[in-house]
Amino acid sequence: MSKQRNDETVLRRHHDMGGLPAGPVEQGEHDYAPWEKRVDAILRLLGDPKRRIITTDELRRGIEELGPGAYDEMSYYERWIASITNNLLEKGVITVDELGRRMAEISAAWPAGVEERKP
Amino acid sequence: MAHDHDHEHGHDHSHQPHPFQPDLEETPLTHYQVMTQAVGDLLVEKGVFSAEELRAMVEAIDAKSQAAGARMVAHAWADPAFKARMLEDVNKAAEELDIDAGGIPIRAVENTEGVHNVIVCTLCSCYPRLLIGLPPDWYKSRSYRSRTVREPRQVLAEFGTTLPDDVEVRVHDSTADLRYMVLPARPAGTEGWDEEALAELVTRDCMIGVTLPKSPNA
Numbered sequence: 001m002s003k004q005r006n007d008e009t010v011l012r013r014h015h016d017m018g019g020l021p022a023g024p025v026e027q028g029e030h031d032y033a034p035w036e037k038r039v040d041a042i043l044r045l046l047g048d049p050k051r052r053i054i055t056t057d058e059l060r061r062g063i064e065e066l067g068p069g070a071y072d073e074m075s076y077y078e079r080w081i082a083s084i085t086n087n088l089l090e091k092g093v094i095t096v097d098e099l100g101r102r103m104a105e106i107s108a109a110w111p112a113g114v115e116e117r118k119p
Numbered sequence: 120m121a122h123d124h125d126h127e128h129g130h131d132h133s134h135q136p137h138p139f140q141p142d143l144e145e146t147p148l149t150h151y152q153v154m155t156q157a158v159g160d161l162l163v164e165k166g167v168f169s170a171e172e173l174r175a176m177v178e179a180i181d182a183k184s185q186a187a188g189a190r191m192v193a194h195a196w197a198d199p200a201f202k203a204r205m206l207e208d209v210n211k212a213a214e215e216l217d218i219d220a221g222g223i224p225i226r227a228v229e230n231t232e233g234v235h236n237v238i239v240c241t242l243c244s245c246y247p248r249l250l251i252g253l254p255p256d257w258y259k260s261r262s263y264r265s266r267t268v269r270e271p272r273q274v275l276a277e278f279g280t281t282l283p284d285d286v287e288v289r290v291h292d293s294t295a296d297l298r299y300m301v302l303p304a305r306p307a308g309t310e311g312w313d314e315e316a317l318a319e320l321v322t323r324d325c326m327i328g329v330t331l332p333k334s335p336n337a
Contacts, residue, residue, distance in 0.1 A: 015243065015267045017241060017264050018239075018242070018268045018269075018292065019241075019268050019269045021265065021266075022261050022262040022266050023262050024262060024277055025260060025262045025263045025266070025274060026256075026257060026260060027277075027278070028256065028257075029256050031254045032253065035152045035155050035156070035181055037177045038155055038156075038159055038177060038231060039155050040177075040253075041177045042155075042158060042159055042162065042173070044176050044180070045162075045167075045168045045173065046162075046167070046168075046319075051167065051168070053167070056223075057295055060242070060243055063243065065276050070331060072261075074151070076244070076259050077151075077155075078149075078151040079327055081154050081155045081158065082151065082154070084158065085154055085158055088158065088162075093162070093165070093167065094158070094165070098122055099154075099157055099158070099161065099211065101225070102157040102161060103157045105154050106148075106153050106156050106160075110147075110148050110153075111145070111184075112145050112146055112147045113147050113150050114148050114149070114150060114153055115147045115148065115149075117150050
């Protein structure tokens with residue numbers, strides 16, 4: 001590819017991938033897991049006319065701020081819940097303490113535990 | 120989460136163990152699954168929404184499919200005046216059929232003899248989900264998002280859709296504020312079909328534009 005193309009690549013943010021080279025489209029599909037539907041439902045409720053707590057643009061801003069490494073390693077709904085959570089923390093709807101405590105409780109109560117996160 | 124403990128709300132949350140499903144409890148949770156459970160629980164406890172609202176929303180998401188979009192396409196094929204209104208304003212035309220297309224504008228792009236349309240969202244995954252359901256995994260993939268705007272004919276070929284060279288391919292890049300759906304061309308050989316039968320030919324993928332409607336002879 002030309003030099004111009006390389007420059008263009010450098011200036012892009014990582015989510016802005018239109019026109020970049022990539023492999024074949026993998027056409028396999030998975031059924032959405034219950035936790036993924038829960039993420040979707042949480043966002044839909046937070047953005048509905050009754051609440052208007054998080055907009056689509058705020059969700060996207062949160063996803064785009066995850067950074068290139070996280071963006072590529074995380075699955076689609078992992079990016080969503082990370083962004084939703086960051087938005088809720090920023091807006092003071094929930095606090096870091098509450099979240100940390102509740103996550104620890106849920107992890108401790110789950111018989112098979114929690115997967116180690118990649119470093 | 121498969122173990123739904125929303126029913127526990129309203130009493131002290133410091134914490135009896137949940138009733139686990141034996142087959143699920145043997146699988147470790149991921150960090151983000153735990154986060155999802157925790158965030159949902161906290162929002163319910165704070166009264167941001169109720170457990171019932173959350174459950175109802177999950178059910179509503181589950182119930183969405185391509186059916187609403189297919190019904191609109193079939194009606195547009197059968198009724199040229201409706202088609203004109205749909206091309207003018209999808210969201211308003213949807214109301215005529217008691218379909219809720221949501222508050223974000225959707226534009227229908229019409230396939231004709233000389234033009235084939237395909238939709239993509241290069242920046243994320245914007246998609247007319249209220250009309251055609253949740254997007255398939257590939258729609259959100261790096262390869263589809265990257266390549267569709269540069270080499271749409273090759274991408275279409277990977278879906279088994281090979282178009283004659285003289286057909287112009289138009290690619291529409293969706294945004295958070297404007298979404299697209301493809302209005303496919305009515306297949307030949309469907310003269311006299313009723314709308315229900317026509318709707319059967321209209322797949323999700325042909326409203327994304329990566330394929331054509333099902334063949335009436337199939």
